[in-house]
Amino acid sequence: MEGSLAGRGARSALPRAALEELSTLLGDRLALGLAEREHHGRGESYHPTVPPDAVCYALGTEEVSRIVRICAAHRLAVIPFGGGTSLEGHVSALDGGVCIDLSRMTGIVAVRPQDLDATVQAGVTRHQLNDHLRDTGLFFPVDPGGESTLGGMAATRASGTNAVRYGTMKDNVVSLTAVMADGSVIRTSSRARKSSAGYDLTRLLVGSEGTLGIITELTVRLYGIPESVTASVCAFPSVEAAVATVVEIVQCGIPIARVELLDPRTVRAVNRYSGTTLAEQPTLFMEFHGSPAATAEQMRLVQDLAEANGVLAVESAADADRRNRLWRARHDVHYAIQAMRPNAKVWSTDVCVPISNLPRCIAETQADIEAASFFISTVGHVGDGNFHLGLIVDPTSAAELAEAEALNDRLVRRALALDGTCTGEHGVGSGKIKFMTLEHGPAIGVMQAIKRALDPEGILNPGKVLPGKVLPALEVDP
Amino acid sequence: MEGSLAGRGARSALPRAALEELSTLLGDRLALGLAEREHHGRGESYHPTVPPDAVCYALGTEEVSRIVRICAAHRLAVIPFGGGTSLEGHVSALDGGVCIDLSRMTGIVAVRPQDLDATVQAGVTRHQLNDHLRDTGLFFPVDPGGESTLGGMAATRASGTNAVRYGTMKDNVVSLTAVMADGSVIRTSSRARKSSAGYDLTRLLVGSEGTLGIITELTVRLYGIPESVTASVCAFPSVEAAVATVVEIVQCGIPIARVELLDPRTVRAVNRYSGTTLAEQPTLFMEFHGSPAATAEQMRLVQDLAEANGVLAVESAADADRRNRLWRARHDVHYAIQAMRPNAKVWSTDVCVPISNLPRCIAETQADIEAASFFISTVGHVGDGNFHLGLIVDPTSAAELAEAEALNDRLVRRALALDGTCTGEHGVGSGKIKFMTLEHGPAIGVMQAIKRALDPEGILNPGKVLPGKVLPALEVDP
Numbered sequence: 021m022e023g024s025l026a027g028r029g030a031r032s033a034l035p036r037a038a039l040e041e042l043s044t045l046l047g048d049r050l051a052l053g054l055a056e057r058e059h060h061g062r063g064e065s066y067h068p069t070v071p072p073d074a075v076c077y078a079l080g081t082e083e084v085s086r087i088v089r090i091c092a093a094h095r096l097a098v099i100p101f102g103g104g105t106s107l108e109g110h111v112s113a114l115d116g117g118v119c120i121d122l123s124r125m126t127g128i129v130a131v132r133p134q135d136l137d138a139t140v141q142a143g144v145t146r147h148q149l150n151d152h153l154r155d156t157g158l159f160f161p162v163d164p165g166g167e168s169t170l171g172g173m174a175a176t177r178a179s180g181t182n183a184v185r186y187g188t189m190k191d192n193v194v195s196l197t198a199v200m201a202d203g204s205v206i207r208t209s210s211r212a213r214k215s216s217a218g219y220d221l222t223r224l225l226v227g228s229e230g231t232l233g234i235i236t237e238l239t240v241r242l243y244g245i246p247e248s249v250t251a252s253v254c255a256f257p258s259v260e261a262a263v264a265t266v267v268e269i270v271q272c273g274i275p276i277a278r279v280e281l282l283d284p285r286t287v288r289a290v291n292r293y294s295g296t297t298l299a300e301q302p303t304l305f306m307e308f309h310g311s312p313a314a315t316a317e318q319m320r321l322v323q324d325l326a327e328a329n330g331v332l333a334v335e336s337a338a339d340a341d342r343r344n345r346l347w348r349a350r351h352d353v354h355y356a357i358q359a360m361r362p363n364a365k366v367w368s369t370d371v372c373v374p375i376s377n378l379p380r381c382i383a384e385t386q387a388d389i390e391a392a393s394f395f396i397s398t399v400g401h402v403g404d405g406n407f408h409l410g411l412i413v414d415p416t417s418a419a420e421l422a423e424a425e426a427l428n429d430r431l432v433r434r435a436l437a438l439d440g441t442c443t444g445e446h447g448v449g450s451g452k453i454k455f456m457t458l459e460h461g462p463a464i465g466v467m468q469a470i471k472r473a474l475d476p477e478g479i480l481n482p483g484k485v486l487p488g489k490v491l492p493a494l495e496v497d498p
Numbered sequence: 499m500e501g502s503l504a505g506r507g508a509r510s511a512l513p514r515a516a517l518e519e520l521s522t523l524l525g526d527r528l529a530l531g532l533a534e535r536e537h538h539g540r541g542e543s544y545h546p547t548v549p550p551d552a553v554c555y556a557l558g559t560e561e562v563s564r565i566v567r568i569c570a571a572h573r574l575a576v577i578p579f580g581g582g583t584s585l586e587g588h589v590s591a592l593d594g595g596v597c598i599d600l601s602r603m604t605g606i607v608a609v610r611p612q613d614l615d616a617t618v619q620a621g622v623t624r625h626q627l628n629d630h631l632r633d634t635g636l637f638f639p640v641d642p643g644g645e646s647t648l649g650g651m652a653a654t655r656a657s658g659t660n661a662v663r664y665g666t667m668k669d670n671v672v673s674l675t676a677v678m679a680d681g682s683v684i685r686t687s688s689r690a691r692k693s694s695a696g697y698d699l700t701r702l703l704v705g706s707e708g709t710l711g712i713i714t715e716l717t718v719r720l721y722g723i724p725e726s727v728t729a730s731v732c733a734f735p736s737v738e739a740a741v742a743t744v745v746e747i748v749q750c751g752i753p754i755a756r757v758e759l760l761d762p763r764t765v766r767a768v769n770r771y772s773g774t775t776l777a778e779q780p781t782l783f784m785e786f787h788g789s790p791a792a793t794a795e796q797m798r799l800v801q802d803l804a805e806a807n808g809v810l811a812v813e814s815a816a817d818a819d820r821r822n823r824l825w826r827a828r829h830d831v832h833y834a835i836q837a838m839r840p841n842a843k844v845w846s847t848d849v850c851v852p853i854s855n856l857p858r859c860i861a862e863t864q865a866d867i868e869a870a871s872f873f874i875s876t877v878g879h880v881g882d883g884n885f886h887l888g889l890i891v892d893p894t895s896a897a898e899l900a901e902a903e904a905l906n907d908r909l910v911r912r913a914l915a916l917d918g919t920c921t922g923e924h925g926v927g928s929g930k931i932k933f934m935t936l937e938h939g940p941a942i943g944v945m946q947a948i949k950r951a952l953d954p955e956g957i958l959n960p961g962k963v964l965p966g967k968v969l970p971a972l973e974v975d976p
Contacts, residue, residue, distance in 0.1 A: 132852070133749070134745070134853070134854040135852045135853055135854050136748075136751075137852075176694055177693075177698075179692055183692060188692050190698065190701070191669065200944065204943070206938075206940050206944055207938075207941060208941060209919070209938075210914070210917050210918055210919045210937065211852045211917045212850040212851055212852060212883055212884075212913075212917070212918045212919040212922065213850065213852070213853070213882045213883055213884075214655075214657055214661060214666050214668075214850055214882050214884060214919075214923060215655075215850060215919035215921065215922060216654055216655040216705055216919075216922065216923050216924060216925040216926065217920055217921045217926055217930070217933075217934065217937055217938070218705070218934055218937075218938060218942075218945050218963055218964070219702060219705065219706055219710070219945045219948060219963075220655075220668065220698075220702060220705055221944060221945070223668070223698045223701030223702070224697060224698060224701070224702055224948075226698065227694055227697065227698055232697070244750075244751040267612070270614075271611070271612055271614070273614075273721070273722035311795065313791060313795075314792065317789065370694075372691065372692055372693060373690055374613045374615075374688075374689045374690060374691070375613055375691070376610065376613050404691045405691055406690075406691075436688070439688050439689045440688055440690045441687070441688050441690040441692075441693035441695045442695055443693065443694045443695045444690065444692050444693060444694065445694050446694060447694040448694065448695055448696060452695070455695075456695065456696055459688065459695055459696075460684075460687075460695070461684070461685065462682050462683065462684050463684040463699055465682070466678065466684055466699060466952065467696055467699065469951040469952055470697060470702075470948055470951055472951065473947040473950065474944065474948070485696055485697075
């Protein structure tokens with residue numbers, strides 16, 4: 021059945037020959053203990069832990085290539101692992117096999133201020149890169165929160181709070197080095213800022229979640245740290261008023277750098293967790309980047325729009341300390357809402373719709389939120405038309421999981437009917453496969469054909485992204 | 499041999515059954531006359547005319563699908579045709595077959611000012627779209643010059659003078675409708691501004707030059723017309739000084755909207771053709787978009803940089819008439835340089851390198867320009883690291899074509915050694931296939947596997963983009 025995991029074989033331990041080859045290659049960087057395997061079989065969401073049969077800590081592209089060659093020879097599944105911050109079951113070892121942990125690949129290969137780019141290994145985190153860049157006056161903007169690695173962010177086409185101004189990983193990866201299913205190593209493009217030389221393999225691998233190749237190195241775009249950064253926090257009488265303000269900001273073309281919605285429940289959770297004292301109202305966190313004159317102008321325009329929508333209070337935060345506390349609190353929302361209930365997990369929804377349809381999508385979701393038997397937080401990268409419900413569920417309760425699934429189902433169908441997507445930034449993993457045919461129609465057949473062509477044995481992160489077991493061409497209709 | 503056209507079969511007339519099916523479907527929109535076929539077998543460059551066996555004027559996606567189904571059933575090549583402005587032999591019917599002319603598909607399906615996007619049929623030109631948008635305060639920025647269609651621009655990943663600020667077609671196509679090799683119709687994505695739902699088929703088709711699918715409809719991003727647009731023209735003592743200024747503009751992060759280099763020879767050609775009276779010096783045409791304060795600030799910063807590089811004269815053009823004449827002259831460069839020699843054709847090179855390598859790439863090319871036996875113009879979208887030599891050749895002279903080919907060969911190898919690309923925006927067509935393996939290495943095998951998977955019979959624009967005849971999987975090493 022589409023989206024179902026039924027039919028996947030039971031996990032099998034690794035064959036002795038494969039173990040010996042991996043052990044010879046990696047020594048004590050091959051881990052077989054259950055705790056370590058279980059840690060690599062889960063992300064940060066409600067999905068059950070499904071451990072791989074072995075964990076390989078790779079140090080470089082060539083080593084990843086050798087591991088993949090061994091796995092290909094033994095037809096073992098290969099699952100890449102970065103920061104472990106996945107929300108959609110990307111790292112579950114559904115067919116067992118080998119997890120390649122890239123988090124020790126933390127080399128910063130080159131920073132080229134003159135070209136506004138940097139080349140890093142896949143295990144570098146955005147924090148590490150930005151710390152490294154501190155003295156250059158440059159920064160890397162994509163910011164999904166958490167300790168995610170740049171390789172993982174590229175693999176899931178991540179974005180986050182800055183995307184409304186700086187774009188997503190799709191827009192900020194210049195070139196990739198990747199290991200393909202047969203162990204061959206490719207570089208997807210040169211560092212030229214634009215090229216029309218053939219198929220865009222960079223963008224094909226970005227968002228492919230380890231199912232087409234394993235990203236081992238990437239060149240990303242850098243930006244000058246803005247001369248002036250200012251922030252403001254606006255409390256509104258209703259979610260509708262807050263969202264209406266955002267829609268107008270975007271439609272006016274104001275180049276806002278961040279605009280995040282938090283509903284009153286989320287503000288309450290943040291106050292409890294982070295010790296803030298924000299008014300428990302629908303709230304926008306906003307940030308403006310530019311010259312001092314430009315940020316002042318942007319803030320003035322936004323304040324006019326907010327006032328026309330009945331804003332209750334506007335507080336600006338020009339100093340860096342206060343701003344950092346604010347964004348720290350925003351980034352801790354995941355943990356803040358999880359802390360609202362002991363032993364709970366967050367089931368995070370992730371729809372994204374054209375901005376003009378955002379008010380309707382959020383409004384039509386209110387009844388579901390009111391009726392739920394568990395706490396639900398609403399936060400959103402609303403400038404992109406993307407918002408998350410955080411469903412705080414007991415992962416051991418079948419009833420709650422069923423209720424969450426039904427709610428998410430209705431939400432996704434609502435978003436698709438509004439010309440949106442089931443996932444703005446978290447990716448498909450195994451969690452959203454069941455919506456893929458609904459969202460893409462016949463285009464799914466094209467994706468499956470690409471998967472078959474690039475991974476004919478289906479060893480790369482099986483059971484992720486695409487519905488149905490992807491089999492060699494002769495066994496499946498194209 | 500790689501890149502060679504040897505081995506392609508002689509063109510064959512269409513089988514009677516195919517002709518009858520096409521004629522029944524299209525009536526007098528099926529054209530078989532030689533003049534019309536020859537018109538569809540050439541672009542605007544030096545490549546010889548290779549006419550298709552028939553031209554089909556399609557009016558919609560469904561009709562394109564039916565034409566492709568007929569061609570697939572008879573294993574006929576299918577070549578899409580838009581504005582006919584190709585520079586790399588994209589429309590040559592190397593295997594004969596059927597040209598699908600999409601230029602009558604000029605429907606503007608929807609303009610959504612609230613979402614800053616528009617959906618159009620593939621035959622809409624950027625001029626038509628911008629004329630249509632006139633009263634909305636919005637515009638579509640990508641601007642390769644010429645009467646190109648948006649479908650053709652997407653298919654070649656076109657860019658042009660505005661790309662330094664607004665990006666290329668890669669960045670400005672939201673979603674595509676395409677007809678695949680079996681005639682099936684797909685839509686590549688929703689209109690959501692971001693999505694992590696599966697493989698990025700939009701970006702895969704953008705730049706695929708009709709070899710993976712035929713783009714029939716596209717949704718593109720729109721932008722607010724800037725409150726203030728100002729331009730300036732700077733004459734420099736040397737090409738080096740002009741390029742150094744551009745490199746500094748980019749490295750300072752000044753959001754310049756356009757920055758175009760013309761060498762003295764090109765300025766002379768422009769003065770002759772367009773009646774301008776520009777000083778025949780290395781010249782930068784620049785444009786600034788933003789609020790009046792922002793454009794004034796940008797111009798001031800740029801003027802400071804230009805002065806530090808010894809600029810000879812700075813002339814600003816704030817009024818729209820003078821600005822439009824200037825950009826009209828820039829866009830007519832192709833025709834201006836062609837007019838320098840009767841019966842000549844332009845062989846336009848198209849390398850693009852990381853901006854820090856641009857001065858070296860241009861400097862090392864000077865000796866070749868000086869030594870050439872024909873007129874060579876240098877123009878560049880230098881803010882992107884992209885520049886064109888216009889080699890004004892006699893297309894009937896084997897010696898000149900050989901000289902041009904050798905010069906281009908050296909230029910491309912120079913650019914690749916500087917981590918650049920053989921084509922920044924014109925595409926590969928048949929003209930640059932021979933550089934693809936050199937540029938991409940093993941990644942070419944991945945592109946070929948995708949081509950085989952999506953077009954197993956090889957009917958879509960055969961002989962373009964990829965080296966070697968792409969055959970079904972069993973006959974070729976992956």
